[in-house]
Amino acid sequence: MRADQILQPTHEGLYCIPGDFHIDPLRPVHRALITHGHGDHARAGHGSVLATAQTLDIMAIRYGEDFTASRQIADGPVRIGTTTVSFHPAGHILGSAQIAIQPDKGPKIVVSGDYCRRANPVCAPYEPVSCDVFVTEATFGLPVFRHPDPMQEMSRLLASMAEFPDRPHLIGAYALGKAQHVIALARRAGIDGPIAIHGALQRLCDYHQAQGIDLGPLIPATAADMPSQLVVAPPSAFSSPWVQRFRDPVIGFASGWMQVRARARQRGVELPLVISDHVDWPQVTQTIRQLNPSEVWITHGAEEGLMRWCALNGFAARPLRLVGYEEEPE
Template identity: 75%
Template sequence: MRADDFLHPTDAGLYCPPGDFFIDPVRPVPRALITHGHGDHARSGHGAVMATRETLEIMAIRYGEDFTAARQPADGPVRVGDVEVSFHPAGHILGSAQIRLACAGGPVITVSGDYCRTPNPVCAPWEPVPCDIFVTEATFGLPVFKHPNPAAETQKLLASMAEFPGRPHLVGAYALGKAQRVIALLRQAGYDAPIHLHGSAQRLSEYHVAEGIPLGDLRPATTPKQIEGQVVIAPPSAFASPWVQRFRDPVICFASGWMAVRARARQRGVELPLVISDHVDWPQLTQTLSELRPQEVWVTHGAEEALVRWCELNQLRARPLRLVGYEDEEE
């Protein structure tokens, strides 16, 4: 079986004919396999959804219990049509997974979704999945992106709070995954004061706690008079709303891999950029491909051409998929 007969891009997303399913489709389809709960990968309205238990529960929190007509937790290898499907940790956010596909007479394909090899205290670590074809993201697929140690970035936040004890530090962090990771990093660094959350991050953080991830004293960010700690975490979109005006002289922070680009920090009015990413950077990306050595690499979500060129220079066959409809939700 040719690879394109097994899995190929369509307007709705990657489609697998032998299993008659889509992976991370961008519009409603009869059957979807979902890598993780971010909205550019996990959408509502599908007829049936297979994902990890955590991703299914996160989708229910975000979209309501009726987000799909039928749901199936991924539990060990299962057959979907003529395809053996298994889910493996991606290290991106809670519940994130790489999806391995195997079919008689065809190549073994791993669709990585979004993944990260830097240890993340709020999710299972990435694991290598041997395959013939590796479908990789390239969100930070340029040599300029070399992310620093998240613990060192956390120390920058703690140092700023010590320098400006009277100013609240408003940390822009995506409500699913990044917010909880920033909280966990602060707790690991010894910060045990209350951390206040914008409403969009509160229920998802409570879910992480229910899953056994210790996040310490979390409180709603309602009015400044009720703020007992210096840290307030909110999605970046909140900083463009009247919500931010309730805080007097805040230090505006933003936790994202994109904060390595100084122009983006300036455009957002960020005083304290924190380069904390849940994606592989360039060294991790190329290390992964060097270690897996698949027969072919399919590249999507980002700087596709640069990574394809690197593959060619390193004797790896590669092609860009040019899928549409995917964006980094941190933006």
């Protein structure tokens, strides 16, 4: 059985034929396997959902306890149809996983979802999984994207806070994963006092703390006489009246896209912080070399750039041209 007889792109998303399930489907389906809790991968309304315990918890926080009719924790190999599936850490956000599909007959396929090779203090590290077919994202799949050490970016934040001690520093970071990542990095950089957070971050930060991830003291950004110079908020807050409560703030944004200066200017970002939870160009090419799969399938992002690299380096590759992902800020 060929790989394209096992896994195929459809309007709903990737569909496994011998298992009769979808991975990160874009529309409600009867059986969904979910790689992680970001809204462009995890949607409510499926008949059943198989995911890591943390991803299921996150989906319940975001969508309510009734986000699916049936849920199952992926805590080991699971038999579905004529396939065996297993979940392996992706290093992207808390609970994120790659999904390995081993049919009874045919090649082993690993769907990586969104993944990152750089150590992240708020989630388990990426685990290489040998396979015949590797399905990879290419969000930053161009040679120009080479993300710096995140602690280097934290040093820039601390330097700005020292230079402008009377100006609050508002850092835009996506509510799930990136916000907690930024807070944890700030702690490692030596910020021990209270960090203020937008209300939209509270429940997800509380969940990370409950999972044993120490984010230190957090206070509401709306607190009277707020004793914190550092404020973390979702990007949407910066286009709302909420931001007007702060006097002469330094506006920052934490994203791999901040390497593109035009994007920072468009957002009015004074302090761009290049902090990403995705693989950059060296990481994605390193991963392909390390796994040495027979085929590379590219789900979304800079497909053509990675396709070209694969061709030049002897890897058979194909673009899946899936749409509907990357809808949320990186």
